[in-house]
Amino acid sequence: MNSETKYPAKALLPEPTLRRLPWYLAYVKLLDAKHIEYISSTQISKKLNVDASQIAKDLSFLNIKGKTRIGYEVRTLVKVLTDFLGFKHRHNAFIVGAGSLGGALMQDVGLAQYGLNIVAGFDVKDAIVGSSIAGIPIYHIDTLAERVREQGVTIAILAVPVENAQEVTDHLVAAGVKAIWNFTPYRIKVPASVVIQNTSIYAHLAVMYNRLDTMHHNK
Amino acid sequence: MNSETKYPAKALLPEPTLRRLPWYLAYVKLLDAKHIEYISSTQISKKLNVDASQIAKDLSFLNIKGKTRIGYEVRTLVKVLTDFLGFKHRHNAFIVGAGSLGGALMQDVGLAQYGLNIVAGFDVKDAIVGSSIAGIPIYHIDTLAERVREQGVTIAILAVPVENAQEVTDHLVAAGVKAIWNFTPYRIKVPASVVIQNTSIYAHLAVMYNRLDTMHHNK
Numbered sequence: 525m526n527s528e529t530k531y532p533a534k535a536l537l538p539e540p541t542l543r544r545l546p547w548y549l550a551y552v553k554l555l556d557a558k559h560i561e562y563i564s565s566t567q568i569s570k571k572l573n574v575d576a577s578q579i580a581k582d583l584s585f586l587n588i589k590g591k592t593r594i595g596y597e598v599r600t601l602v603k604v605l606t607d608f609l610g611f612k613h614r615h616n617a618f619i620v621g622a623g624s625l626g627g628a629l630m631q632d633v634g635l636a637q638y639g640l641n642i643v644a645g646f647d648v649k650d651a652i653v654g655s656s657i658a659g660i661p662i663y664h665i666d667t668l669a670e671r672v673r674e675q676g677v678t679i680a681i682l683a684v685p686v687e688n689a690q691e692v693t694d695h696l697v698a699a700g701v702k703a704i705w706n707f708t709p710y711r712i713k714v715p716a717s718v719v720i721q722n723t724s725i726y727a728h729l730a731v732m733y734n735r736l737d738t739m740h741h742n743k
Numbered sequence: 744m745n746s747e748t749k750y751p752a753k754a755l756l757p758e759p760t761l762r763r764l765p766w767y768l769a770y771v772k773l774l775d776a777k778h779i780e781y782i783s784s785t786q787i788s789k790k791l792n793v794d795a796s797q798i799a800k801d802l803s804f805l806n807i808k809g810k811t812r813i814g815y816e817v818r819t820l821v822k823v824l825t826d827f828l829g830f831k832h833r834h835n836a837f838i839v840g841a842g843s844l845g846g847a848l849m850q851d852v853g854l855a856q857y858g859l860n861i862v863a864g865f866d867v868k869d870a871i872v873g874s875s876i877a878g879i880p881i882y883h884i885d886t887l888a889e890r891v892r893e894q895g896v897t898i899a900i901l902a903v904p905v906e907n908a909q910e911v912t913d914h915l916v917a918a919g920v921k922a923i924w925n926f927t928p929y930r931i932k933v934p935a936s937v938v939i940q941n942t943s944i945y946a947h948l949a950v951m952y953n954r955l956d957t958m959h960h961n962k
Contacts, residue, residue, distance in 0.1 A: 536957040539950055546946040550905045557906070572930040585877065605874040610952030611945075628847030638945040639952070662823070678955065686769045687776070703955050705947070710765040711791040719958060721951040725942055726830075726857040727765040731758055732940040733829030733858070736922050738755040739938060 540566030541582045545574055548579070549605040555598045564595030611639045617679035617705075620692055622647040622662045625707055630657040642681070643673065666694070669699035678702040680685065686710045766791055767798070768824040774817045783814030802813045812962040830858045835892035836924075837891065839911055841866040841881045844926055845902030849876040861900070863890065884911070888918035905929045 551572060555563055556695040566711070567581075569576035583601075585631035586608050606612055619626050622645035629635065630645055645662040647653055653664045663671065671677070680701045684692050696704060703719035706712055709726050770791060774782055785803075788795035799809070802820075809815040825831050838845050841864035848854065849864055864881040866872055872883045882890065890896070901922045903911050908929035915923060922938035925931055928945050932940050 535885070537953060541952055542950045543943075543946045546943060546949055548926045548929040551930070554906055564745050567810040571932075573932055574930070609949040610956070611949070613952075615952065624850060624852045631843060631850075632847050633843045634945065635948070637946050640948055679951070686771055702958070703951050705951055708766045709769040711770070711793070712843050713790075713792055717958070719951055719954040721954075723944055723947045724762075725763060726853065727762045728940050728942045729857050729859055730765055730828040730830070731761045731855070732898070732922050732924055732938055733759055733832075733834065734756060735940075737829070739921070739936070 527698070530741050541585060544574060544578075544582055545586075545605055546607055548572070548601065549580070549609065549611075550594075551604070552598050552601040556602050560598055562591075562595045563598055563601070565590060565596070584599070611637075613639050614641050614679050615639050615679055617642050617681055618643065618644050618668070618677050618701075619645045619660075619681040619683060620647075620665065620696070621682065621684035622652055622657060622686075623649075623683065623685075626681070627657050629683065629707070630660050630680060643675065643677065654737065669695055671695070672699035672701055679705065681705045681707065682712070683707045752796060756804050757851070760818050763793060763797075763801055764805075764824055764828055767802070767820065768828065768830075771815075771820040771824070775821050779817055781810075781814045782817055782820070784809060786814070830856075832858050833860050834858050834898055835860050835894070835896050836861050836900055837862065837887070837896050837920075838864045838879075838900040838902060839866075839884065839887065839915065840903035840907075841871055841876060842868075842902065842904075845900070846876050848900060848902065848926070849879050859898070862894065862896065866891065888914055891915070891918035891920055898924065900926065901926045901931070902926045 548568065551568060552563065557687055565579040567577040569578050586604055588596065588601065588604055618639055619630055619642050622630065626645060630642055635642065640661055646658060646665045646668050647662055648665050652662050655662055669673050678701060682689065682692065682697045682704055686708055689708045693704060693712040693714060697714055697718055704714060706722045708719060709724045716722055767787065771782065778806060783796040784798040787798050792834060805823055807815065807820065807823055835857055838849055838861050841849065849861055850876040852860065859910060861879055864876060864879055865884045865887050866881055867884050871881050874881055899915045901908065901911065901923055905927055906929045909933050912923060912933060916933055916937055921931060925939060925941045928943045931939065933939055
């Protein structure tokens with residue numbers, strides 16, 4: 525936790541805070557586009573359904589403080605949030621598993637706008653190895669470790685079938701990858717030194733189905 | 744909470760539990776493919792890094808109990824979890840915003856495997872309205888409300904630009920949509936009777952960047 529004092533703007537923030545910050549950013553960008561100069565935490569609170577004191581607390585992690593009776597400067601919020609969230613930096617990443625979901629992610633231009641630069645895809649299927657999706661080359665997975673080392677890529681996006689999830693993860697870790705963005709529904713294990721972010725969109729589907737069902741039953 | 748007694752298998756489960764259930768399912772499916780018949784919560788715990796008592800508690804929501812010294816029957820777990828999570832049912836959905844991310848989701852065959860059947864896409868761009876992606880037709884967004892009513896679609900996937908997120912949401916709600924799967928980074932507001940599931944993949948990216956940064960600084 526030494527970094528907290530040395531690098532206040534890069535402190536280890538609570539995950540719920542980190543997940544709310546992009547909401548604030550999306551909203552203040554809209555305000556900026558409408559040439560609105562100041563916004564209070566109360567106004568943000570009403571719009572986004574987050575407690576005003578929570579918003580103030582979240583923003584204080586970034587050393588942003590509002591002015592009494594005026595609120596936060598919109599342009600400053602846009603700048604500081606964008607910078608803090610890392611969306612302005614370019615993070616090179618490999619995508620492992622260039623099938624349906626992996627291929628779809630390679631085509632999403634939004635990722636690049638948020639600082640993620642997918643430089644290559646990897647797969648085992650003869651039909652796609654050697655081809656490219658959205659201009660991104662697809663290599664055989666046998667060359668993965670070598671290319672991770674050569675290109676110094678630190679982030680891997682995991683979109684392989686469940687049965688290969690852990691094995692591919694182990695290869696990635698051995699090759700020196702520092703962060704794995706896991707799109708598989710499998711709970712992969714990594715050493716404590718490797719960052720994991722789980723985005724199982726199918727798990728979100730399950731939550732939605734359940735909420736829909738219980739709502740209907742309660743009618 | 745009346746549904747808890749009346750419909751035990753469709754109780755309103757805590758969201759963390761609902762998000763863990765797909766991990767268990769992914770794992771027991773692998774075991775089933777290897778013809779393993781029984782598994783204990785301790786074994787699942789070791790493999791998935793979830794507390795064994797938590798696993799037992801999560802599964803008890805589904806009325807699944809392990810046998811002493813033998814554990815859970817793998818095939819039963821696969822069946823009950825698949826059924827409970829709604830992955831075997833067919834849920835019709837519209838996708839609103841057939842741009843980069845929306846178009847990518849239309850191509851993901853995984854969604855259909857998990858019970859989500861995207862029947863149409865909607866957009867405003869002349870270049871794509873009237874075309875189709877992965878065999879799914881794309882209509883003009885002006886026809887959205889009418890088609891929601893006609894086809895009785897209850898789920899909408901929101902993948903429009905941030906500046907249109909709330910406006911499109913309001914249209915969807917007015918047209919009678921019961922659940923919105925929000926892929927935009929915008930925090931949309933809906934009446935309490937409408938289910939919201941937020942999957943802002945860019946927010947997950949922000950968490951990953953932050954964790955990577957703090958880990959490097961702590962070295």
